[in-house]
Amino acid sequence: MNLGVAALLMLAGCGDRDADTGLCDRTPPLTYEGFGVGFMDKHCTACHSSLLREEQRNDAPVGIDMDSYVEVMRFAERIEARVVTPEVPTMPPGGGPTAEEIAQLNEWLACKVYPDAAIWFAEEGE
Ligand code: HEC
Numbered sequence: 001m002n003l004g005v006a007a008l009l010m011l012a013g014c015g016d017r018d019a020d021t022g023l024c025d026r027t028p029p030l031t032y033e034g035f036g037v038g039f040m041d042k043h044c045t046a047c048h049s050s051l052l053r054e055e056q057r058n059d060a061p062v063g064i065d066m067d068s069y070v071e072v073m074r075f076a077e078r079i080e081a082r083v084v085t086p087e088v089p090t091m092p093p094g095g096g097p098t099a100e101e102i103a104q105l106n107e108w109l110a111c112k113v114y115p116d117a118a119i120w121f122a123e124e125g126e
Helices: 003-012 017-021 032-043 069-074 076-084 099-124
Strands: none
Touching: 032 069, 032 099, 069 076, 069 099, 076 099
């Protein structure tokens, strides 16, 4: 076996799901400033913003807000469960994000938001 193939097999064997799929190969990775804030403002913060009064939220629960990176990190699993995982997304209620936007959301959550959240909430002691 030549060394190049051996090195590739070792890389493939490292067991990191995202490394295996190449999902996180983009450098630099998608960021809140470069992708997230635009996505959230376009699709989510009309109802989920800390700047909205209760009667302005179209029944979105008070406290479920998407207008800061900390909130997005806090709700990352719920964002994934409502937008990325279902065959037909259940947020926003009327739909809207394109397949490409959802793919980028999935990439951003997996490659940046979850890793950042692990550090952030570990430091906060949660
Ligand atoms: C038109 C208003 C509106 C928009 C836009 C909207 N939501 Fe919601 N959201 C709601 C309402 C109403 C509820 C409560 C009912 C429910 O959970 O389906 C809710 C609940 C939620 C919850 C809490 C319930 C749970 O499953 O944990 C999350 C998380 C959420 N939305 C995420 C999002 C995300 C992410 C976006 C943008 C992609 C978004 N929403 C866009 C109205 C909205």
